[in-house]
Amino acid sequence: MKNYTKYSPGYFVPPMPVTEFDWYKKDHIEKAPVWCSVDLRDGNQALIVPMNLDEKLEFFNYLVKIGFKEIEIGFPAASQTEFEFTRYLIDNDLIPEDVTIQVLTQSRAHIIERTFEAVQGAKNVIVHLYNSTSFAQRQQVFRRSEEEIIGIAEEGARLMLKYRDMYPETKFQFQYSPESFTGTEMEFARDICNAVIDIWHPVMDNKIIINLPATVEMSLPHVFANQIEYMSKVLHNREDVILSLHPHNDRGTGVADAELGLLAGADRIEGTLFGNGERTGNVDIVTLAINMFTHGVDPELDFSNIKEAVEIYERVTGMSVGPRQPYGGKLVFAAFSGSHQDAISKGMKWREETGDNRWTCPYLPLDPHDVGRTYDGDIIRINSQSGKGGVAYILEHSYGYIIPKTMMSELGYFITGISDNAQVELQPREIYDAFKSEYINRFSPIDISDATFNHLSTTKDEGADSMSVKMRAVINGERFTLEGDGNGRLDAVSNALRQTHYNFDYDFVTYSEHAISEDSNSKAAAYVCIADKTGKQYWGVGTHADIILASVNALVSALNRMNEHLHFIK
Numbered sequence: 001m002k003n004y005t006k007y008s009p010g011y012f013v014p015p016m017p018v019t020e021f022d023w024y025k026k027d028h029i030e031k032a033p034v035w036c037s038v039d040l041r042d043g044n045q046a047l048i049v050p051m052n053l054d055e056k057l058e059f060f061n062y063l064v065k066i067g068f069k070e071i072e073i074g075f076p077a078a079s080q081t082e083f084e085f086t087r088y089l090i091d092n093d094l095i096p097e098d099v100t101i102q103v104l105t106q107s108r109a110h111i112i113e114r115t116f117e118a119v120q121g122a123k124n125v126i127v128h129l130y131n132s133t134s135f136a137q138r139q140q141v142f143r144r145s146e147e148e149i150i151g152i153a154e155e156g157a158r159l160m161l162k163y164r165d166m167y168p169e170t171k172f173q174f175q176y177s178p179e180s181f182t183g184t185e186m187e188f189a190r191d192i193c194n195a196v197i198d199i200w201h202p203v204m205d206n207k208i209i210i211n212l213p214a215t216v217e218m219s220l221p222h223v224f225a226n227q228i229e230y231m232s233k234v235l236h237n238r239e240d241v242i243l244s245l246h247p248h249n250d251r252g253t254g255v256a257d258a259e260l261g262l263l264a265g266a267d268r269i270e271g272t273l274f275g276n277g278e279r280t281g282n283v284d285i286v287t288l289a290i291n292m293f294t295h296g297v298d299p300e301l302d303f304s305n306i307k308e309a310v311e312i313y314e315r316v317t318g319m320s321v322g323p324r325q326p327y328g329g330k331l332v333f334a335a336f337s338g339s340h341q342d343a344i345s346k347g348m349k350w351r352e353e354t355g356d357n358r359w360t361c362p363y364l365p366l367d368p369h370d371v372g373r374t375y376d377g378d379i380i381r382i383n384s385q386s387g388k389g390g391v392a393y394i395l396e397h398s399y400g401y402i403i404p405k406t407m408m409s410e411l412g413y414f415i416t417g418i419s420d421n422a423q424v425e426l427q428p429r430e431i432y433d434a435f436k437s438e439y440i441n442r443f444s445p446i447d448i449s450d451a452t453f454n455h456l457s458t459t460k461d462e463g464a465d466s467m468s469v470k471m472r473a474v475i476n477g478e479r480f481t482l483e484g485d486g487n488g489r490l491d492a493v494s495n496a497l498r499q500t501h502y503n504f505d506y507d508f509v510t511y512s513e514h515a516i517s518e519d520s521n522s523k524a525a526a527y528v529c530i531a532d533k534t535g536k537q538y539w540g541v542g543t544h545a546d547i548i549l550a551s552v553n554a555l556v557s558a559l560n561r562m563n564e565h566l567h568f569i570k
Helices: 002-006 039-045 053-065 080-091 109-118 135-142 146-166 186-200 221-234 254-263 285-293 306-317 338-354 388-399 405-422 428-439 489-497 547-566
Strands: 034-037 070-074 100-106 124-132 171-179 208-214 241-247 268-271 446-455 466-475 478-487 507-515 524-531 537-544
Touching (some): 053 306, 080 100, 080 109, 109 146, 124 135, 124 146, 124 208, 146 186, 186 208, 221 241, 254 268, 405 537, 446 489, 446 547
Parallel strands (some): 034 070, 124 171, 171 208, 241 268
Antiparallel strands (some): 466 478
16 A cells, blocks of 8 residues: 555645634534535436436336425436436326426537527426536646636636526526535635626525536545635525535445535535545535434425435446445444343333433434334344344333343343354344243243142231242143142242142242233233252243242243253153
């Protein structure tokens, strides 16, 4: 990498005029900008296989559906396909009254003429004029002076006034972009933009748009913000000018450029869904909009069904949304880490307990429900790196089992051990099946087929919980009819089992129970932990429509798990 010596930030990013900046004093964006989607132009030209008419139309309708009021539909003079799509939308009256289409044109006479011909009959149109202004382009591509480059822009601006007057049935709004703005000296960018503004004479009821494109992202985001604030302060008729940004993502900081640019005075953003575009792409409007949403700002775009956005985008463009793409990726809400899972699970529980509607859940800056994602399968996902909290969360929220805290650690190691051995992620159903097979209603070699309980009458308070049981049991194939008394139903069952010739030597450690959600086949679950004479603990889970019998099943399950290790039933 010794070739770094041939690069110089000063060559690509001309020095700024000395001035004071205020954007850095702001800590958040206060309102959504005017959004303009350029998916059908910038996005489309970057595809390996450009969209056909049907795909473009579907994408256009989706952009309208989610709230875009300005949509750049193409460069109609660039190809017959672009021209025909423009005419198709207009001739078939497919553009809603409140949506303005935008078309792109170079500052060349025949291209401007063809562009106005393409939009004839449309109600609301932004005609987007551009020519390149950067030092590198002037020096190497056009080999023209600053005066000549300004002349190109002025000629195009005048021609647009001429053609506007030829189509009075259309409400036109004009937009100018000094292409490669980020590589243009700021004084020159100021002069060429003001030359165009002076020709167009913007007024309050028909503002013009000055669009400052980071055609190639060249600088740190704060430098871009300085450039935007400088331009915002020196443009003529600023109150009648909409200052627009068109960030690209060559340095991977397109979103940061856009956000800081808005703080610096921009009013409008051009970008694409999920950042599709030439090279590393345009700025990602999905990320920008939802970033605002998570700061309590209405983004004025509807991404409440992010899966639909991903599905349509991937199908019509042939591109894919990466699994870690902000907000839209399949894994962006997923937590595999045990400590993360535990914090998320506790945060969700705290929110339920307190009823606080504010979103403050650890590790999740956005409630997945707000973009149409689910908690089950989207947030807590289990692999060998996962922990007890994640496993317990899935079993509770997907299947209704509220795992006791003292059981979570053992269960977590059991489930993640399965994942580790198989080297795979476990799906919620696989987790439940493993939990059920290991812990729930295990009836071999010990089974209690039925049990009848009665309270023992007593005049003493300490005997208030005394129970008697009559039950039938099958142990290692032998059938028994047993009776027993005890301090509670499980103690009574244990004492009855001890009347057999098998060595039931254990102590109770803990017990809990709860109702399972109504959509489950079972209505109650019980959890029993017993310990052998060495202190090793064994958990069992029982389910049944009757909570008393669920507790018996839990004890039997724990005993059968203990037998696997001690083999006291032979």
